[in-house]
Amino acid sequence: MIAELIKLAREVEKCKKCPLHKYRTKPVVGEGDEQASIMLIGEAPGKNEDKEGRPFVGAAGIYLTNILREIGVDRVETYMTNAVKCRPPNNRKPTKKELDACRPYLLKQIEIIKPKVLICLGKCAAYSVLGREVEIKKEAGTLLNCNGTHVMLTYHPAFVMRFRGEYENNFIEHMRHAVLSKYFKKLDGMKKHA
Numbered sequence: 001m002i003a004e005l006i007k008l009a010r011e012v013e014k015c016k017k018c019p020l021h022k023y024r025t026k027p028v029v030g031e032g033d034e035q036a037s038i039m040l041i042g043e044a045p046g047k048n049e050d051k052e053g054r055p056f057v058g059a060a061g062i063y064l065t066n067i068l069r070e071i072g073v074d075r076v077e078t079y080m081t082n083a084v085k086c087r088p089p090n091n092r093k094p095t096k097k098e099l100d101a102c103r104p105y106l107l108k109q110i111e112i113i114k115p116k117v118l119i120c121l122g123k124c125a126a127y128s129v130l131g132r133e134v135e136i137k138k139e140a141g142t143l144l145n146c147n148g149t150h151v152m153l154t155y156h157p158a159f160v161m162r163f164r165g166e167y168e169n170n171f172i173e174h175m176r177h178a179v180l181s182k183y184f185k186k187l188d189g190m191k192k193h194a
């Protein structure tokens with residue numbers, strides 16, 4: 001692991017910037033290729049993630065991993081993390097204050113890894129990346145160009161897993177579009193997909 005990411009992980013391990021530190025077993029900093037062109041950002045660690053200290057290892061994570069494989073991406077080629085690094089009690093949504101407290105770690109990860117494409121899985125990730133409220137049902141499928149980095153807004157895999165149908169088809173298309181966008185020469189403004 002590159003030195004800067006190790007340093008960041010040490011900081012997160014000691015972090016008490018928000019109340020979530022009280023509930024964590026292990027913080028979940030992130031995992032994957034430090035030079036990944038694709039970074040996936042979820043909401044928060046769940047029960048399994050908290051136990052293992054790894055992102056996306058529970059049911060939603062397995063589902064996401066399978067969808068990635070379906071579109072030709074092995075999760076080890078990506079970098080996966082969450083908007084907050086500690087598990088909220090009973091898997092409740094992180095509050096705005098908690099998201100704001102944890103955001104600097106996420107921004108630092110983006111700065112170190114410099115992915116070409118950021119995939120925001122759900123509202124919390126979109127809020128932390130863009131710094132504004134996102135109505136995900138309206139904005140899912142939008143690919144933004146944020147200072148040269150492509151940002152795809154899409155659903156959270158736990159939501160897609162629950163409702164399937166069109167959500168699943170669209171989710172797969174969003175993921176495919178995001179992954180392919182790393183080959184686009186130029187992405188002007190905003191594009192909405194599916």
Ligand code: URA
Nearest residue numbers: 042043044055056060
């Ligand atoms: N697992 C994670 O690591 N993050 C999520 O958002 C959901 C499941």
Ligand code: SF4
Nearest residue numbers: 015018021086101102
């Ligand atoms: Fe710190 Fe983030 Fe954990 Fe809150 S969730 S204690 S800000 S690492």
